[in-house]
Amino acid sequence: MPDLIRLLPDSIANQIAAGEVVQRPASVVKELLENSLDAGATNIILTYRDGGQTFIEVIDNGLGMNETDARMAWERHATSKIEKAEDLFALHTFGFRGEALASIAAVAQVEMRTRQRHSDFGIELLIEASEIRRQGPVSCPEGTAIRVKNLFFNIPARRKFLKSVSVEGKHIIETFEKVALAYPDVSMSLYNGEQEVHRLSSGNLENRIRQLFGDTRSDSLIPLNEDTEIVGISGFVGAPGLSRKTRGEQYFYVNRRFIRNPYFQHAVQTAYEGLIDSDSFPLFVLFLEIDPSKVDVNVHPTKTEVKFEEAQAIYSILKSVVRRALGAYHHTPQMDELIGARIDFGNRNPSNAGYSPDVRVNTSFNPFERTQKDRVPTEWEKLYEPFRDREWEQLSKPPEKPTHGELFTTSHTLRESFQLDAQHAVCNLDGNLYIVQLQHAVERIVYEKYNQRVQPIASQQLLFPRTVEFSAGDFELICGLLEEINEMGFDISPFGRNTVIINGTPADIAKGNEQHMLEGILATYKSNMQELKLQKRENIARSLARNTSLKMESRLSSNELNELISELFQTSEPAYTPGGKPTFVMFDPNQLNTLFKK
Ligand code: ADP
Ligand code: MG
Secondary structure (H helix, E strand, C coil), rough: CCCCCCCCHHHHHHHHHHCCCCCCCCHHHHHHHCCCHCCCEEEEEEEEEEEHHHHEEEEECCCCCCCHHHHCCCCCCCCCCCCCCCHHHHHCCCCCCHHHHHHHHHHCCEEEEEEEECCCEEEEEEEECEEEEEEECCCCCCCEEEHHHHHHHCHHHHHHCCHHHHHHHHHHHHHHHHHHCCCCCCCCEEEEEEEEEEEEEECCCHHHHHHHHCCCCCCEEEEEEEECCCCCCEEEEEEEHEEECCCCCCCEECCEEEECCCHHHHHHHHHHCCCCCCECCCCCEEEECCCHEECCCCCCCCCEEECCCCCHHHHHHHHHHHHHHHHHHHHCCHHHHHHHHHHHHCCCCHCCCCCCCCCCCCCCCCCCCCCCCCCCCCCCHHHHHHHHHCCHHHHHCCCCCCCCCCCCCCCEEEEEEEECCEEEEEEEEEEEEEEEHHHCCCCHHHHHHHCCCCCCCCCCEEEEEEEEECCHHHHHHCCCHHHHHHHCCCCEECCCEEEEEEEEEECCCCCHHHHHHHHHHHHHHHHHHHHCCCHHHHHHHHHHHHCCCCCCCCCCHHHHHHHHHHHHCCCCCCCCCCCCCCEEEECCCHHHHHCCCC
C-alpha cells in the first residue's frame, strides 16, 4: 500500500496561511505599514489603485534589508523580531509571526527594492505566487519599497469575495488612518492612484487628529493623561459638540496597536451620558498602556480583538477618567486655565477614580417665576453687590484661578448682560464675551433641577383641570410613568378610557399649554427610551426640560437674566443641554483679536 501522507508544498502551505493573514487588500496595507514602522521609518508613502486589487505600494525610509534578509523575509516563519517563544508574549507590539510577507507573496505578484543605510547598492526581488522570478542588485534610495500587484490573481475564488473597488478602497483608507493616529511623529501620505487622499506631516497627536478629521474648533479636543497601576490612558476625547451620528471616529489602541473593543467603547459612551444624544457617538482616540503579559492578542487572527485580564477594572477607570476630563472641560470657560488643572490630576489610583467635579446646584431655583419684585437677593446677587464698589484696578485683574467646587459660584464675575432677542443674551463674564442661547440654558437648568431635586417640587392646581386623550399604547405608557411625573410637580390621574386628567402642574411652568407639554414630554420620553435606555426619572427630567420653554411673551428683566446666567453656571454641565446642544459660545479677548486680524 502506498504512503498516503505527504507534506504540503510550501507554496500551498503559504496560501493556506494567507487565508488568515490576507483577507483583503487592506490587510496587505496593514502588514506593510507595520513592517515599515517596525523598520524605524520616519516617512511612509502608500499608493493603491483599484481598491488595492491591482496595485498596492508602500515606500519607506526605514532600515532596509541586506541581500540575505531581503530573500529570507519572504520565507514563512522568517522574522527578525522573535528569537524565543517567550518573546511572543513579552513583545510590546503585536503578532510577530513572520508570516505576513510569505502569505502576501503566496497570493500576489510582488516586487521589492530595498537598500540598507550606508550600503552602496540595493536589492531587487520579484516574486510571483511564492516563486522568486528575479533577484539582483539595483540602484535605489535607502529604505524599502514593496509593490503588491494583482492580489489573488492565482486564487479566483478569493477574488470573488472582494467587495467593490470603492468599498475595498475605503478599508484601505481606514487602515491607513488607524496606523497614522498611532504614529503622529511619522510623516505619512496616501494616494489613490494619482489622487492625494492624505498628506500628513509629522507632529503631535492633536495635529494629526485635526489633519485627519478636518478642522475642528481649537478647544474641541480634550486631552487625557492618566496613569494607574492597571492601565495608563492617554489621548483625546472630543467635546460633546463634536459627536457624530455614526460610530466612525472612535479609536482604541493597546500598546500602540489598534484594537476593537465594544466593552471599552461602551465605557466611554457612558461617560458622555447627559452630554450627548444616545444616537450620537463621541470622537475619541485613546491609547491604553497595559503590561503585555496581561493581554492576549491571539484571540482573533486579524489581531484587532484582544482579551484583557482586568477588563472590568479598565472599564471603570476609563469611564471615570473620561468623565472627569469632560467635567473639567465644561466647568471652565477658558481652556488655558484648564490645562494646569488637567495636569494636576496626575497619578490617581483606581479607587478614587470615581471623582467627579463638585459644583453646587441651587435646586430651588425657579427660572420662570419672576413676579416677586421684592424678593431676597439670591446667592448670586450677593456676590454681585460688593463687586459694584470695587475699584477699576481690581476689575482689570485677571480672575483668580478657579478650583473645583467654586468655579461658577465665587470665582465668576458677571459684569454686563443684555438680552439680544427672544433666544439670545450676551454677557461679559470674567472679561470674556458669552453669547447664551436662552432656551438651551433653560433646558439645562430645568433638567438639573428635576433630576437632582432634593425637596419635593411644588405643584400648582389648575383652575380648570384639563383632560387629554391618548392612543391606547401611549395611555398605557403614561400610566406607568404617573408616579414619577407627579413627583415632579404634576398632578395627573387616569380619567376613563385612554384619558388622563391634569389637575395641577409644576408651579414654575408656564400655564396654558399643559396638554401640549404633556404630549411633548411623552414624545421625547419615547424617543429617549428607544435610543438612550435611560432611567425613568432621568428620562422624564430630560423630557420635561426639553418641553419647557421660557415665557417669551415678556422680555426678561435684567435681574431675571442675570439670575438665569448665574444659575446656568451653577449647573454641573453649563456648556451643554442634556441632549448635547451648546448653551453658549465664548470668546476671550485673544480670540476676538484674531477675528480682526484677517
Ligand atoms: P514579521 O513582521 O512578523 O517579522 P513579516 O513577514 O511581516 O514578519 O516580515 C518579515 C521580516 O522582513 C521582518 O521581520 C523584517 O526583518 C523584514 N522586513 C519586512 N518589511 C520590512 C521593511 N519595510 N523594512 C525592513 N525590513 C523589513
Ligand atoms: Mg510584519
